Amino acid sequence: MKTRATETLVGALLALLVLGVVPAAAGHRANNEVLIGGAISQTGQYAEPAGRQVYSIKLWVDEVNGRGGLLGHRINLTLLDDKSDTQTAIKLYEKLITEDKVDLLLAPYSSGITEAVANVNERYKMPFVAYGAASTPIWEKGRKYIFNIVAVAEDYQKGAVHLAKQIGVKRAAVIGQDSLFPRQSGKGAKDWAKKLGIEIVVDENYPVKQTDFTALLQKISGAGAEAIFSNSYFADSAAQLRQMRELNLNFKLFSSTVGPGLPNFPEQLGPTAEYVLGFSQWEPLPKILKHPGMQDYIDRYEKRFHEKPNYHAGGAYGALQVTEAALKKAGSFDPEKLREALATIEVQTIFGHYKVDAKGMNTHEGITFQILKGQRRVVWPEKWAETKPELPVPAWSKR
Amino acid sequence: MNQRADDVPGREALSRPFAPRADATAVRPSPHSWRERSETRSLYLLAAFLICAYALPFVVGAGAGTIRLDERWLANLATVVVGGVMQGGVYAMFAVGLTLIFGVMRIINAAHGEMVMMGAYLTWVSFFYLGVDPLLALVLTLPVAFLFGVAVQKVLLNAAVGAPELTGLLITFGLGLTMIYTAELIFTTDFRTIPYAPGTIQLTSTIAVGQNRVISFVMAVVISVGVYLFLKLSRLGKAVRATALNAEVAMVCGINVQRIYLITTGLAAALAVAGGALVSIQFGFNPETGVQYTLQAFAIIILGGRGDYVGALLGGLMLAVLENLVSLMVPSGTAMVELAAYGLMIFVLLIRPGGLMGVKEG
């Protein structure tokens, strides 16, 4: 019995081996094809936002192939999964570059992974436009082959801090998850607050998986903060909001960087999500943002994936439009020419304007929204504001 | 080699209800009185350590000036302690399931958090798709969970009873991974939560607590006490306890030990799933959030005394309150709450591996 089981096991192992080799062998490309590849988190902690980027990538590839391909080449797409793990991501990019010999690289998701991968593509001189990394330090190391399209992390709280100033907030708290991106956006919040004369009375990071914020919220209220700038993802910002309500703690303003921008945030939280401020790189609002081609993109995305695109999706699509335009300008897939084009080109995408500075950074302007009646409504900057912000937030007891 | 006999240092022999061969392996001939003294001493040590642990945030807070003895701050403190107790009830729910399996079979169930997560998803599905109230859904989900536990025991864990601890650890860890990624396949990694009883209950004009917190706490108490009474009073429960004390003797006394194992794991899975229901109405969760609950539950059962039911309940409350005190008073303390759990766990293991309730069980 025991040896039979072990033999079955060895057999299963071999079967797995064979299964793994088959698609690798099938991936060989024909002459008129270009191979485009990237590793994006399809499992693990980043899978949710990264998944929306994968949607956009697939949409773009099918569309380009539909109109005759890139520079006359059909796209053959290889998307690998880095399991939200840095070491895996490094290895996969080495594989894509040196083994699969892709013609064009796609960016990974998250600041941490991009920081690591940037060393690899820099070494092999393969440029890409990062759509999933907003932390400035990545572009402060003199790298030449990485470009950015999204607004930097330091600006995620810019709108919220300005709105706080407008309603006369004097003391505020900056809290956030202890990892690269939230800490950068927290740093930005503190800098903006300093500029605008708002005193930061609590400044704390919490562990990635923290769920109970009772004590932290008490600390914040005890310190006399009137507003909270929370640099958080879904689970933590949801927990903070719910617990503020449970504890009947009223702040004039609560702003969270990533969580409220995720499509299912208002739906999963119900009325508790009302009045929260969030940051968005982009919103599917063609009438307000007026970027060319937006409506068309939104329609096609919604038809295929049955939800409206969020900013992760929009950013990825914009970066791909930039890449496509740069390839046309370069006239070939030569990485040096492409790099040159990406560094100099000026493009209007569905995501916004692209033109990078010497470091490779785009000056994208983000928007601040407020969740009102379950909808994200743009409230800042004023030129794009759909509606006046409802601030200070009404007390829990008056809702 | 007999793992069951070798698992705690000789001086803790008295607190080892699961070590039938204990005396045979003791190297030093230890007179009974010496052991008793050592037992008492380690209990005092543990008490002293815990007092220090609870005093530490106050001392640090006083040093850093975060403590202000005005009315407002005291209200903050009271809210935090109340919140800790509420949270502790839910922690205890996680821990009692883990402690049952550990007590009866000496298996560390590394998939416990994933079972909690399974409970959260079952509740979420019943709420959003079938429109069933999360608490009512327990009527539906608990039997499912029980059967799941029985199946896990039958197919996987029976092989790990009496085997080296690595076997059980790896089996359950692998099971946990399988559960995580199966859940990702079905539900994606999007976060979910149930907007249930989101309001507040004002205890005094300054101290408030969430409705869902109170509901969760009451549920946790009702369920844990129910299971406790079952273990204490019913025939079957007594058989479970007897098996935990000494499986061989239990077998001799005519208890069907195999059946007890099935019931134990079924019960543990049901407790985990009930814990998951409470998670789903309080926090956001996705397939990967289970792991942290496993780690917290480990810390709690070590603190409470392995295999000890009441110890697990106490341990849950103590850990949650300590976490909240650290977060409130220590500057940048929220980043350190995890240290509270792991620190407690390691120090308790070193001072008194039997935990709080070590002697009582023996």
Added chain:
Amino acid sequence: MKRHEHLRNLALLAVVGLVLAFVPDTLNVYQRSFVLFTMMYVVLALSWNIISGFTGYTSFGHVAFYGIGAYACAILVADYGWHWLATLGAAAVVAGVVAVAIGYPVLRLKGPYFAIAMLGTAEGTRVIATVWDSLTHGGLGISLPSAETSFETYYAMLALMVVTIAVAYAIGHSRFGVRLNAIREDEGAAEALGVNATIYKLAAFVLSAIFPAVAGGIQAYKVLYIDPPSVFFVQITIAMALMSMLGGKGTVIGPIVGAVLLYTVQELTWVNFPTAHLIAYGLFIVVVARFMPRGLMGLAIDRGWVRKGMVH
């Protein structure tokens, strides 16, 4: 075992080492990385095996030493400008000291208590690496100066692997190893026979901590960016245990076979079928632990493919 057999095995190790030393030029970077990480897992599994296989103390938190090594290397290179090879020595020393400090109290625990205490230690170390901002930069992680490191790290890992195998082999065939086995089988009896279990356990623990720390340091210089979750990743511990168990823990060759086999299979499959293969990985762990606790070497012995003495 006879003297000529030792010589033969030594020669075999030398040949493998030489072959691996000459291949990197013929490999592309990805293949080089693949071989490098395979060698890394051989080091990790073998080291884990010293304390958990030979001595019977199941460490469920060995990734702590790997992470400590990675941080020692990254901090010294990035913030103090050391040469990275020098930092590997520092990584070994730091891990050794930490191993003594942790091992002395924790090795008094046995069975599941030791396993849980080590898990708590590993998680606690991760939290400290996150909280101790002034030293580790906390959640920001540490970025090392970019450089082409694939050859240097390859050779460093190769050297480390050869040393680790040699040390593990020496332990497996020495009186030291016999005493560790005696502790595993019956610690009380071993002590009664005059084995100072405390010292032996501690020595085994320190040895099993040093090599993963150096591996972590090399890994940090290879990847060039580390943060607490990536180098204190629970699954690295699981991989060490699983690879040893798959090959046959308590032997020298088992963990090597297990590491090479499992890492290769993972590499070939995971990349292509993300979620489905992680499910398969989970099931695989279950099956190995459930049905073949003695591993492939156990199977080979049962079938009479190898003599019992040979697998050490």
